[in-house]
Amino acid sequence: MKSRTSTRTAKLFKNLVVVLGITAALSSCTSYKKIPYFQDLDRSKVTSEAITNMSSLTIQPDDQLSISVTSLNQDAANVFTNNIINAGTDALNPVYGYTVNANGEVTLPLLGVVKVSGLSSSELATKLQQQLTAYLSKPTVAVKIVSFKVAVLGDVMRPNIYRSTSDRLTVTEALSLAGDLNITAKRDDITLVREIDGKRTYIPLDLTSKNLFQSPYFYMKSNDLLFVQPSKSKLATVDTGYRNASLIISALTLVAIAISLFTN
Numbered sequence: 669m670k671s672r673t674s675t676r677t678a679k680l681f682k683n684l685v686v687v688l689g690i691t692a693a694l695s696s697c698t699s700y701k702k703i704p705y706f707q708d709l710d711r712s713k714v715t716s717e718a719i720t721n722m723s724s725l726t727i728q729p730d731d732q733l734s735i736s737v738t739s740l741n742q743d744a745a746n747v748f749t750n751n752i753i754n755a756g757t758d759a760l761n762p763v764y765g766y767t768v769n770a771n772g773e774v775t776l777p778l779l780g781v782v783k784v785s786g787l788s789s790s791e792l793a794t795k796l797q798q799q800l801t802a803y804l805s806k807p808t809v810a811v812k813i814v815s816f817k818v819a820v821l822g823d824v825m826r827p828n829i830y831r832s833t834s835d836r837l838t839v840t841e842a843l844s845l846a847g848d849l850n851i852t853a854k855r856d857d858i859t860l861v862r863e864i865d866g867k868r869t870y871i872p873l874d875l876t877s878k879n880l881f882q883s884p885y886f887y888m889k890s891n892d893l894l895f896v897q898p899s900k901s902k903l904a905t906v907d908t909g910y911r912n913a914s915l916i917i918s919a920l921t922l923v924a925i926a927i928s929l930f931t932n
Contacts, residue, residue: 702899705855706878721884724788725813725835728890729772732815733784734765735796740805747777765814778803789813789835818888820846822896823853837888839873839880843896849875854897860885861893 709715727733739745766774772785779799784792793811800807817831825847839860849855858873862885871885880886888894 702855702876703851705875706880707876709878717882721882722887723884724790725816725837725887725889727768727772727784727787727789727792727813729768729770729785730815731768731813731890732765733768733774733792734810734812734814735776736810737796737800737804737807739800739807744778745804745807813890816890818842818891819893820896821893823850823898824848824896825850839883839886839888839894842888842892842894846894849896850898852899854899857897859895859897860888861895862889863891 735748737745737748766776768774768784771783773781773783775781776796779796782796782799787795789811793809796811797807797809800809812833813835814833815831816833816835816837817829818837819829820842821827824843827846830842830845839858843849855875856877858875860871860873862869862871873880873883873885
């Protein structure tokens with residue numbers, strides 16, 4: 669009888685070890701070597717490289733522009749600051765500015781229709797300042813794109829649409845706004861979706877290489893979409909609660925079997 673009980677106990681212990689082993693294997697799918705960013709960067713010394721890929725954010729159709737004009741005859745210049753794009757649901761906080769039409773143009777006081785698409789904010793400011801000298805005394809123009817937004821989706825902490833008040837936003841900054849990649853994200857499988865010349869273009873990016881910093885796509889454009897591909901271990905991570913519940917049920921089942929064996 670003692671030998672039979674020992675055999676049953678051994679089988680019970682073996683089954684419990686198998687269950688725990690399977691659970692541990694499922695919980696350890698992510699390889700550390702795939703996690704660090706910029707793996708080809710020499711971290712043992714200070715290095716530097718020229719920035720040759722930076723390009724200014726250019727104005728596109730449907731962009732919203734804030735145009736501010738100051739002049740010695742300020743009453744005349746004030747006509748630029750009173751244009752409401754959209755009063756929205758809150759009439760006390762209307763959106764002021766100018767919306768670029770499908771042809772890449774805006775209609776401005778004094779100047780009429782002005783082609784603005786393809787220009788940076790500073791280039792448009794210079795262009796308007798030159799044209800306004802015919803109407804205003806020593807005009808100064810400031811232009812800002814107030815509709816600059818990007819979307820970050822996939823395996824990140826906070827997927828969402830993010831707006832920027834700056835004309836400069838990089839891939840790494842956009843991912844930081846989204847709370848960084850989750851540990852289960854594929855850092856070498858990021859997709860940038862960008863509309864270029866009327867075509868939707870899908871661009872692969874790799875965060876494990878420092879070459880990202882020299883990519884012509886490192887600096888983002890308005891309406892860009894970043895998608896972070898989840899790894900196969902994502903399913904195991906999301907399913908942790910289910911697997912833990914299964915483990916508990918399995919353990920309780922084994923305990924019940926043990927109790928049954930010892931009481932019979």
